[in-house]
Structures are given as structure tokens and as C-alpha cells.
Amino acid sequence: MQRVAVASRAAALLVAAGAAAGCTSLAERSRNPLHFVGLYLQDRAQDLLEVADVGVTVSPEPCFAIYGAFASLTPAGVAYVDGRFFGLGGGQFFGLGAGTWGSTPFYLAAAGMLVWGYEELGWQQFDLKDMSTVHCQDVGLAGLFIAPQGRPGPVPS
Amino acid sequence: MGFVGNLNYFEALDFVLGFAGIDLCGDDGVLLGKWPDQTYEEAADAAFEFEDMRRQFLEQPRRR
Numbered sequence: 397m398q399r400v401a402v403a404s405r406a407a408a409l410l411v412a413a414g415a416a417a418g419c420t421s422l423a424e425r426s427r428n429p430l431h432f433v434g435l436y437l438q439d440r441a442q443d444l445l446e447v448a449d450v451g452v453t454v455s456p457e458p459c460f461a462i463y464g465a466f467a468s469l470t471p472a473g474v475a476y477v478d479g480r481f482f483g484l485g486g487g488q489f490f491g492l493g494a495g496t497w498g499s500t501p502f503y504l505a506a507a508g509m510l511v512w513g514y515e516e517l518g519w520q521q522f523d524l525k526d527m528s529t530v531h532c533q534d535v536g537l538a539g540l541f542i543a544p545q546g547r548p549g550p551v552p553s
Numbered sequence: 554m555g556f557v558g559n560l561n562y563f564e565a566l567d568f569v570l571g572f573a574g575i576d577l578c579g580d581d582g583v584l585l586g587k588w589p590d591q592t593y594e595e596a597a598d599a600a601f602e603f604e605d606m607r608r609q610f611l612e613q614p615r616r617r
Contacts, residue, residue, distance in 0.1 A: 420571065420574050420575065420576040420581045421576070421581055421582055422574070422581065422582075425582050435582070439571060439576075439581045439582065440568065440571055440572065442580075442581075443564065443567055443568035443571050443578075443580075443581075444568050446561060446564040446567075446568075446578075446580070447560070447561055447564050447565045447568055448559065448560050448561065449557050449558070449559035449560075449561070450557065450558055450559075451556075451557050452554060452555070452556055452557070453554065453555040453556075453557060454554050459555070461555055467562065477555060481557065483557070485557065485559070487584075519584075520584060521584060526604065527600050527601075527603055527604035527607060528585075528596075528597050528600035528601060528604070529585065531585065532600075532603060532607075544588045544599075545599075545603050546599065546600040546603040546604070546607075547585045547586070547587070547596060547600050548578075548586055548587065548588050550559075550561035550563060550564050550578075551563060552562050552563060553559050553560060553561040553562065553563070553564075
């Protein structure tokens with residue numbers, strides 16, 4: 397009986413999350429059942445590759461970055477990096493998943509003062525003159541009360 | 554050369570809920586996601602407006 401109660405609560409939570417966030421667009425994108433399965437697995441792989449960012453950045457021009465934030469709540473430091481990223485992150489792994497091999501273009505501009513911070517993050521294909529291709533977000537406690545900017549980034553992170 | 558280490562908590566939840574067909578981050582099949590209360594068209598429009606605001610901020614004359 398208790399298992400049924402737990403299962404029904406979990407189902408209610410899933411329905412609520414789905415209603416709040418939206419369901420996957422698989423049905424619109426897939427052409428046939430086999431394609432549906434393929435896209436489903438591709439989406440899960442892509443989501444898995446977006447869970448963490450771990451790697452090394454290299455830039456042709458000198459850049460500077462000392463920046464950190466715990467759960468997007470305590471941003472501190474400054475960062476400006478416009479180069480290439482080697483590793484796991486942004487939905488790719490050494491270029492796999494981004495249509496390249498070895499590395500992927502990477503951009504980070506961020507500043508944080510503990511209570512408030514701002515981050516711009518670009519992965520794979522982005523144009524710094526077109527903010528619709530870059531993640532932009534306010535972070536820190538103050539960021540919770542500021543209206544969302546541009547395209548959302550991975551928050552909290 | 555620099556080092557990057559980051560954990561995306563929301564994306565982890567998105568990965569788990571994705572198995573149930575829920576796209577929490579709105580990023581299934583697209584490179585960039587959207588805020589939960591937006592459509593993709595609204596997200597693109599909001600980004601365009603933000604770009605204009607950002608450009609005005611960056612191009613404002615410096616104080617002497």
C-alpha cells in the first residue's frame with residue numbers, strides 16, 4: 397500500500413514537472429517509430445554530456461579567468477575566455493556530439509560579487525554578435541529576483 | 554591555458570526526467586534551451602531584445 401502511495405506521488409510529481417517545463421519534442425521531430433527511438437537515445441546522451449563540464453581551455457590570445465560559484469549562488473571573481481575547450485562539457489566530449497573532433501569553440505565572460513553575478517557562456521556554435529546563440533544569466537542571490545536575460549544557461553551550476 | 558570544472562545540477566535532473574519524456578531544460582533536439590515559461594520563438598525574441606540592451610550598455614560613453 398505504501399509503495400502505491402509513493403508511486404502515485406512520484407507520478408504526480410512527474411506530471412507537475414512536465415506541465416511546468418514541457419514535454420520532449422520527440423513526437424514532432426521523429427519521422428517513424430525507429431527514428432523516435434534513435435532520437436530518444438540521442439537526447440538522453442546529449443543530456444548526459446551536459447551534466448558536467450570538465451576540461452582544459454586553450455586560447456590564441458591571452459585571457460584571464462579566476463571565477464567560481466557554488467550552485468550559482470556565490471559567484472566570485474572575473475573571467476574572460478574566448479578559445480577552444482578540450483574535454484567533457486556543453487553537450488560534447490572532445491568534439492564528439494558537436495560535429496568536430498578534439499575540441500570545441502568555447503566562450504566565457506563572467507563577473508561575480510558573491511550576492512550578484514553575470515555569466516555569458518558559449519559552446520560549440522555561437523556568434524558573439526548574436527546573443528541568441530549564447531547563454532546569458534544573472535546568478536547569485538540577487539539573480540533569483542532579476543528577470544531572465546536572453547537564452548538561459550545551466551543554472552544552478 | 555586554463556582548467557574548467559563545473560557540475561550542472563539542473564541538467565542532471567533534466568537527464569533523469571528525460572527518461573520519462575520530460576524536457577526540463579527545453580533543450581531536446583536544439584543547441585540552446587529556453588526558460589520554462591517560454592516558447593522557442595519567445596526565447597529568440599527575448600534574446601534579440603537583450604542583445605540590444607547589452608550593446609547599449611557596452612557602447613555607453615565612458616566617464617572621464
